[in-house]
Amino acid sequence: MSSKELTDKLVAAIKSGKYDAIICNYPNGDMVGHTGVYEAAVKACEAVDECIGRVVEAIKEVDGQLLITADHGNAEMMIDPETGGVHTAHTSLPVPLIYVGNKAISLKEGGKLSDLAPTMLALSDLDIPADMSGQVLYS
Template identity: 55%
Template sequence: GEDRHMAPSPKVATYDLQPEMSEPEVADRLVAAIGEGYDLIVVNFANPDMVGHTGVLEAAIRAVEAVDDGLGRAIEALHKAGGAMIVTADHGNCELMIDPDTGGPHTAHTTNPVPVILVGGPEGARLRNGRLADLAPTVLDLMGLPLPPEMTGRTLIER
């Protein structure tokens, strides 16, 4: 089966006015789901992306701090449960808040490489550099599941 939870977005004109957005509720649900023993949990902390679009640096910093808090709580629960977690993004945004050409706000997605962080997982495992197509094979590897022949990516985990 599959369960979904979608936290409502805050009702504000622009997200720089509430950069924590719905992080507390998203993190609460994530921590609860970890404790409930799901095989796979997929979560989107939208803060850095949505607040990054506003071009307000101070708000972007607060958005990232909110996500950091939520991830910290999730990692604590994950360690208790003995699970593994991959933290990443499909694009950048708030790491570039000032347009280098104009000096004005940069409010679009970037194509900069994004971090991929493995928490837990196989003893001594490291992650190699890769591409977006490598994430699903990495998740399957962590879950001990076979890679379908249709997938062109390969696991990021190096043992």
């Protein structure tokens, strides 16, 4: 499925009001990052950027909330800084966490994947199970 088709379905789902939460993955940067082709990575990231813009508009229309992040990097490093050769593997560089919504929050830096579920629950005003090891990533 192309990012445009995925976004069409995602925007429709957001506007439908049927869902309390939707989790969506745009694999473009990851998939193209593995090719090592810089121009393709730029186009992939531009496509996702355009799609995320549509998602943000839909979230605002329904007064919803949105977290944007990634589980790892890839397309941000297409050249290996040590060898000067093509870099096609995942990176361990920090990835951003972006919040769109109506809550006045300040996101914390230095989070990890296990922090996303507690953060989502807190944003939804739901209880966080005691056995979750992650922390809420905002104050």
